[in-house]
Amino acid sequence: MTTSGKRPPRSDAPWDLSFLRIGIVATAATAAVAALVTGLLAGWGDAVGVLAGAAVVTAFFTVSGLVIAWAGRIDDTFTLPAALGMFFVKAVILFPLLNALPEDGWLDRRTFALTVVVGALLWSGVQLRWVWTRQLYYVPPPAPPASASSADPERPAPGG
Structure with a gap:
């Protein structure tokens, strides 16, 4: 809200989710290499x-x-409550999931948990880089400049 009590105009700019593609590719590449190295060094369950x-x-x-x-x-x-709500939902899902895994099961809990931590850091880095390299406006962007012929209707267009 502004001091006049009116909401500022909403931007028509769409939400850019291109970081998802970058994060998926980075995670897939990192996980493939990490799984191969982990499999050779610690076992295929890891x-x-x-x-x-x-x-x-x-x-x-x-x-x-x-x-x-x-x-x-x-x-x-609504974005902050949505982000905090999703964080809560993820924690509510992840903690029981980790506890439900058998200690000596085919899936190593410690490796799984460590991968979740490293993966979250990787995704956070991807998102940070994505934000730092984008031109993001904190106010609605300015209108594009008008051409010389449309700026002054009495002034003849160049070449005419």
Whole structure:
């Protein structure tokens, strides 16, 4: 709200979710290399933990991005509650999931959990870089400049 009590005009700019593609590619490449190295050094059960952890992190960040963008399309003030709500939902899902895994099961819990932490840091880095390299406006962007012929109707157009 402004000091006059009116809401500023909403931007018609669409929510850009291109960071999802970048995050998915970065996670897939990192997980493939990490799973191969982990499989050779620690065993293939640990490698499956790496792949499962990367899949969970990718799903969580993708769903969060979509929900936050959906909330932002409705009203910008809904984005923070949507982000915090998704964080809570992810924690409520992840903690029981980790506890439900058997300690000596085919999927190594420690490797899975470590992969989730590393994956979250990777995705955070992708999002930070994406934001730092975009031209984002904190106010509605200015209108493009008018051409010389449309700026002054009494002035003849060049060459005419």
